[in-house]
Amino acid sequence: EDQVTQSPEALRLQEGESSSLNCSYTVSGLRGLFWYRQDPGKGPEFLFTLYSAGEEKEKERLKATLTKKESFLHITAPKPEDSATYLCAVQDTGGFKTIFGAGTRLFVKA
Amino acid sequence: EAQVTQNPRYLITVTGKKLTVTCSQNMNHEYMSWYRQDPGLGLRQIYYSMNVEVTDKGDVPEGYKVSRKEKRNFPLILESPSPNQTSLYFCASSKLERVTPYEQYFGPGTRLTVT
Numbered sequence: 001e002d003q004v005t006q007s008p009e010a011l012r013l014q015e016g017e018s019s020s021l022n023c024s025y026t027v028s029g030l031r032g033l034f035w036y037r038q039d040p041g042k043g044p045e046f047l048f049t050l051y052s053a054g055e056e057k058e059k060e061r062l063k064a065t066l067t068k069k070e071s072f073l074h075i076t077a078p079k080p081e082d083s084a085t086y087l088c089a090v091q092d093t094g095g096f097k098t099i100f101g102a103g104t105r106l107f108v109k110a
Numbered sequence: 111e112a113q114v115t116q117n118p119r120y121l122i123t124v125t126g127k128k129l130t131v132t133c134s135q136n137m138n139h140e141y142m143s144w145y146r147q148d149p150g151l152g153l154r155q156i157y158y159s160m161n162v163e164v165t166d167k168g169d170v171p172e173g174y175k176v177s178r179k180e181k182r183n184f185p186l187i188l189e190s191p192s193p194n195q196t197s198l199y200f201c202a203s204s205k206l207e208r209v210t211p212y213e214q215y216f217g218p219g220t221r222l223t224v225t
Contacts, residue, residue, distance in 0.1 A: 032211035043114075043200050043216030044153070087153065091211045096160055097168055098143065098214070102152035 002027045002092050006101035013078055013108050021073040021104045023088030031091040033071050035064050038085045038103070047073075047086075078108045112137045114217035116201050122223045123191055131186045131220050133201030140206040142184040143168070143214065144176065146197040153200065159184055160206060191224045198222075 003026040013019055025033065032051055036044035048057045050066040057064050061082065063074040073086055089100040114135045123129055135142065143158035145168075155168030159178040173195055175187040184203075188195060198221050202214040 031209065034211075034213060041219070043202075043219055044214075046213035046215070049211070049213055089153075093209070096141065096158060096166070096206075096211070098155055098158070099169070100145075100153040100155075102150060 002090065002097070002099045004088055004090055004099050004101035006086075006088050006104050008104060009102070010105040011107070013075075013106070015079055015108055015110050016077045018074070018076045018078070020075070021086055021106070023071040023073070023101055024069060025071070025088070025090050026069075027090055027092035027099075029093035031093045033066055034089045034091075034098075035071070035073055036087040036089065038087055044087055075106070078106075080108045080110050082106065083108045112215070114201055114203055114215050116199075116217040116220050118220060119218060120221050122225065124225055125192055126190050129188050129191060129222075131188075131199060131201075131222070133184045133186065133217060134182050135184075135201075135203040135215070136182065137203060137205070137215065138181065139203035139215075140181070141204045141212075141214075142178065143202045144174070144184070144186045145200045145202065146170065146195075147200060147219075148197050156186070191222075193224050196222060196224050 005024045007022045035047040038044040048064040053068045085103045087103045144156040145153045154170045157176040159165040201217040204212045204214040
């Protein structure tokens with residue numbers, strides 16, 4: 001059965017303190033892995049799609065990487081406005097279901 | 111403006127009273143989906159649709175119905191709501207080309223309370 005586990009559940013950083021969020025996944029075959037950002041009371045907002053091991057994508061202070069078993073979301077020199085919940089999701093090649101992890105709540109203090 | 115809209119945004123109802131939450135998208139997307147979000151459990155997929163008249167179950171379909179009669183609309187129906195369906199519901203859509211998955215665009219959410 002497809003499964004997505006995110007860690008840590010919550011992460012508190014000082015402004016400028018770089019760190020990484022982890023997404024471990026189990027699928028029979030990976031069709032795509034997605035990262036989303038969710039602000040309180042709002043719908044998730046797309047960040048990245050990764051399709052194959054070794055792939056990397058960047059956007060401002062965020063960089064997503066993918067291996068055969070996990071993905072990392074690296075945050076470089078975060079700012080308070082990066083505070084949000086970050087969600088990881090996968091689709092496998094057996095169908096078009098989307099499985100989300102429970103998310104990592106990131107708090108960045110000025 | 112490209113968007114996914116949901117109505118109503120907030121709903122308080124009683125056990126057993128049928129309700130429908132509407133979802134509409136203006137991006138001509140083939141794929142549409144419903145999720146519920148509960149504290150500690152994250153987003154769980156209820157149903158999804160790959161095109162008109164094509165729907166399939168997600169991980170938590172019990173107690174819900176959907177239909178896709180038009181490409182832009184994907185309503186969620188609760189025939190007999192129960193308190194355990196109290197949750198935050200999101201509709202999402204994405205394009206679908208052959209087997210390539212694309213990012214989903216989410217609506218603003220519907221907060222449902224069943225008493």
